[in-house]
Amino acid sequence: ESLAKPLRRSGYFPISVVEMISVGEESNSLDRVLPEIADSLEKRTFRRLDLFVRLLEPIMLLVMAILVLAVVMALLVPVLKSSTSL
Incomplete structure (x- = not known):
């Protein structure tokens, strides 16, 4: 079974990440795709921060x-009130 299917069902991962994993599995290049996904998520997180x-x-x-x-x-109101009451 592919890794993308349970990730999609879980709902915890963005659709773009799941799609990239799915493409990486189909092209048998998952070992290159996962670091790219991590880098893109890290950049997105730093931009939001x-x-x-x-x-x-x-x-x-x-x-x-x-x-x-x-x-x-708080300091001026009592002084102004006391000066107007004289």
């Missing part, structure tokens, strides 16, 4: 700005 980090940086800056604004407002 890089994108996540690039998106996380502005979000963290925004959160920090909100926290600083909250601290500044």
Whole structure:
């Protein structure tokens, strides 16, 4: 039995990976196809991780700005209230 059939049934692997394994089995070059699959999946994972980090940086800056604004407002509001009540 081929390796691609149970991988396809499991649903844990992308269709492109299963198709590449299937072609590698049919052409009897599975030993060359598997490292290529691993390299492509590794590149895809690094791209997604890089994108996540690039998106996380502005979000963290925004959160920090909100926290600083909250601290500044917590310090200034009592001072402004006390100056207007005189």
